[in-house]
Amino acid sequence: MAFPYEHEREVRILSRGWGDPSARTLEGWKALGGYKALEKSLSMSREAVIDEVKASGLRGRGGAGFPTGLKWSFMPKEKTGLQYLCCNADESEPGTFKDRELLRWSPHQLIEGCLIAAHAIQADHVFIYCRGEFFEAVQVLARAVEEAYAAGFIGENILGSGISIDITVHSGAGAYICGEETALMNSLEGRRGLPRVKPPFPAAVGAFGRPTTINNVETLCAIPHIMTHGGAWYREQGTEKSPGTKLFCVSGHVVRPGNYELPLGFPLMELIHDVCGGLRPGRTLKAVIPGGSSVPIMNAAECEACTLDYEGVVEAGSMLGCASVIIMDDSTNLVKQVRRMVDFYAHESCGQCTPCREGTQWMARILRRIEEGRGTEEDLDTLLDLGDQMTGTTICVLSDSAAAPVASSIAKFRDDYLALIRRGERVGAA
Amino acid sequence: MSETSSSSGPVPFRNPGWAGNTGAFDLSEEQVRGDDYVGVRPADGGHASGAATYPYMKVEKSPEAPLFEGPYRERFDKILSRYPESRAALLPALNLAQELRGHISPETMREVAVLLDLPEAYVRGVTSFYTMYNKRPVGRFLIQVCTNISCNLCGGDEVLASFLKHTGTELGSTSADGDFTVTEVECLAACGTPTAVQINSRYYENVTPDSVPAILERLRKKGE
Numbered sequence: 001m002a003f004p005y006e007h008e009r010e011v012r013i014l015s016r017g018w019g020d021p022s023a024r025t026l027e028g029w030k031a032l033g034g035y036k037a038l039e040k041s042l043s044m045s046r047e048a049v050i051d052e053v054k055a056s057g058l059r060g061r062g063g064a065g066f067p068t069g070l071k072w073s074f075m076p077k078e079k080t081g082l083q084y085l086c087c088n089a090d091e092s093e094p095g096t097f098k099d100r101e102l103l104r105w106s107p108h109q110l111i112e113g114c115l116i117a118a119h120a121i122q123a124d125h126v127f128i129y130c131r132g133e134f135f136e137a138v139q140v141l142a143r144a145v146e147e148a149y150a151a152g153f154i155g156e157n158i159l160g161s162g163i164s165i166d167i168t169v170h171s172g173a174g175a176y177i178c179g180e181e182t183a184l185m186n187s188l189e190g191r192r193g194l195p196r197v198k199p200p201f202p203a204a205v206g207a208f209g210r211p212t213t214i215n216n217v218e219t220l221c222a223i224p225h226i227m228t229h230g231g232a233w234y235r236e237q238g239t240e241k242s243p244g245t246k247l248f249c250v251s252g253h254v255v256r257p258g259n260y261e262l263p264l265g266f267p268l269m270e271l272i273h274d275v276c277g278g279l280r281p282g283r284t285l286k287a288v289i290p291g292g293s294s295v296p297i298m299n300a301a302e303c304e305a306c307t308l309d310y311e312g313v314v315e316a317g318s319m320l321g322c323a324s325v326i327i328m329d330d331s332t333n334l335v336k337q338v339r340r341m342v343d344f345y346a347h348e349s350c351g352q353c354t355p356c357r358e359g360t361q362w363m364a365r366i367l368r369r370i371e372e373g374r375g376t377e378e379d380l381d382t383l384l385d386l387g388d389q390m391t392g393t394t395i396c397v398l399s400d401s402a403a404a405p406v407a408s409s410i411a412k413f414r415d416d417y418l419a420l421i422r423r424g425e426r427v428g429a430a
Numbered sequence: 431m432s433e434t435s436s437s438s439g440p441v442p443f444r445n446p447g448w449a450g451n452t453g454a455f456d457l458s459e460e461q462v463r464g465d466d467y468v469g470v471r472p473a474d475g476g477h478a479s480g481a482a483t484y485p486y487m488k489v490e491k492s493p494e495a496p497l498f499e500g501p502y503r504e505r506f507d508k509i510l511s512r513y514p515e516s517r518a519a520l521l522p523a524l525n526l527a528q529e530l531r532g533h534i535s536p537e538t539m540r541e542v543a544v545l546l547d548l549p550e551a552y553v554r555g556v557t558s559f560y561t562m563y564n565k566r567p568v569g570r571f572l573i574q575v576c577t578n579i580s581c582n583l584c585g586g587d588e589v590l591a592s593f594l595k596h597t598g599t600e601l602g603s604t605s606a607d608g609d610f611t612v613t614e615v616e617c618l619a620a621c622g623t624p625t626a627v628q629i630n631s632r633y634y635e636n637v638t639p640d641s642v643p644a645i646l647e648r649l650r651k652k653g654e
């Protein structure tokens with residue numbers, strides 16, 4: 001049975017079980033080669049596992065693209081007490097919808113990745129922190145964890161290795177900021193999800209005051225494949241600096257939106273026109289947000305030569321983030337969409353830092369005024385000024401994220417703003 | 431391609447939480463949602479590893495239900511056993527309380543505070559931080575429509591308007607029969623199948639303004 005999104009140019013590694021209900025089950029997953037990588041990894045030293053992951057060049061899929069092997073090597077060499085792995089399944093960056101599919105179609109892939117990572121960093125307990133809205137996906141995951149416990153893949157003395165690891169599935173309760181790694185730990189501990197000042201870094205003082213590593217779902221799902229086939233194999237896909245495949249979440253104005261697993265470095269225009277079936281008939285490309293709502297907006301000219309790897313997108317004027325590609329055609333009312341994004345950040349700001357708490361609210365108010373045709377040209381300067389004050393001045397980067405689409409849209413789509421300000425004319429309806 | 435709507439009877443339901451309107455796809459709704467694999471999770475939470483997950487929301491809410499008795503007490507004890515500090519059981523406990531009672535009242539906060547030996551004001555502070563805690567009673571069906579960017583580009587605002595119109599409610603208020611409360615929600619991580627709507631515990635995807643009456647009809651009949 002075909003997964004609806006399937007495209008011949010995809011390289012399906014992480015997503016190969018999607019759309020196949022039998023791949024969800026322990027038996028089905030084992031039939032696809034599952035849990036072999038765990039067996040292999042547990043027979044290796046933890047240093048050797050980290051070296052293999054380093055060799056693969058895998059970079060964190062949660063947004064920042066930080067090298068995973070390197071992150072793991074920050075954990076203490078000498079263990080002095082409990083250590084934790086947190087899997088970040090809080091997926092709430094607007095435009096991102098890959099982790100939910102990984103959770104509900106291939107839960108055992110994630111479990112296997114968590115166990116291997118826990119071995120590598122000497123974690124005793126893995127907490128999989130899922131966003132509260134994922135009732136359905138979380139029940140699938142919880143069932144899979146239960147199955148894996150019963151089969152002896154989780155718990156005491158796994159597969160006779162002498163290594164013991166527990167996994168607990170934890171649900172949040174609706175707060176975007178809990179995706180930020182230190183807010184996630186606070187939330188896990190039963191507190192408000194407020195980001196913590198770093199340092200200390202989680203590898204030194206993390207969840208419950210103990211050394212902790214936090215990784216995204218997609219990052220951990222890549223681990224079993226790397227351990228099975230080796231770091232060199234993983235590098236066969238993607239670019240030198242951005243190796244491997246990535247799940248691209250494409251949404252907005254394309255004929256076939258969806259998740260596509262493609263090698264990093266894939267050309268953006270081919271993603272739009274070939275893989276996703278192009279724009280709707282008669283439409284032209286206006287703007288693209290390549291990495292979820294937190295990254296700068298690109299105009300059509302910037303998209304032309306853009307390749308989708310961490311470096312390529314920076315060169316084109318934005319960031320890859322979690323590869324959540326939002327496509328906007330010429331029917332888009334960009335000012336409205338920017339306002340909607342800023343509304344989101346204003347709602348989700350945890351309120352600790354004044355520039356973020358006040359800045360997001362002010363921006364939202366000014367943008368609404370412009371949208372309603374009551375803005376002035378000075379408002380644009382005020383917005384840019386606010387954005388400057390909100391960037392690099394706060395505990396976490398939510399504040400910077402709110403400023404990014406505002407500043408980039410004013411720089412690249414000033415005419416849309418001016419049409420509203422000068423003539424009360426709206427550009428685009430969507 | 432077997433699109434459920436083309437062959438269906440009185441309640442067309444195109445997309446059971448699934449992006450199924452392109453290509454060949456012929457899974458049942460249970461297979462798509464994973465219900466066939468999950469089965470019915472027991473009230474005592476089953477294996478302790480999953481006891482802290484957000485349980486399915488009950489349609490019939492009972493604000494007076496006792497907290498954490500019988501199997502729910504067992505579930506609560508399993509939750510406690512998973513964390514090095516009992517404070518960490520706060521969110522799972524509130525989740526459980528909301529499953530039973532439908533919302534978190536000041537009285538519920540007080541009970542949870544006593545149970546976990548935390549100051550009442552602390553519990554109130556945490557509860558107010560998280561949007562999923564209903565601070566007031568909601569209808570049997572809490573309908574949350576995503577109007578964030580990807581859905582919005584494809585008509586999220588119109589879907590929201592359609593839900594409000596067909597339930598005869600205003601944003602955040604409950605219909606006279608107590609069935610529906612409609613709210614706006616931030617991105618639900620289903621942006622490839624706009625518009626995404628969460629109704630109690632379930633996702634509905636590819637929702638259009640026109641498909642709203644059928645969904646409401648299904649809720650009234652099927653209870654989800």
Ligand SMILES: Cc1cc2nc3c(=O)[nH]c(=O)nc-3n(C[C@H](O)[C@H](O)[C@H](O)COP(=O)(O)O)c2cc1C
Nearest residue numbers: 060061062088090091092179180181215216219398
């Ligand atoms: C405001 C904010 C929200 C975030 N949300 C998420 C999220 O939902 N999921 C996620 O995996 N990472 C999120 N991150 C990134 C995490 O802080 C962290 O970098 C990531 O989980 C690390 O995993 P990785 O190394 O595997 O990428 C967010 C960061 C910020 C600043």
Ligand code: SF4
Nearest residue numbers: 350352353356394396
């Ligand atoms: S930047 Fe905003 S969200 Fe981040 S810690 Fe400060 S107030 Fe909270």
Ligand code: FES
Nearest residue numbers: 576581617618621
């Ligand atoms: S924008 Fe609606 S689900 Fe993501």
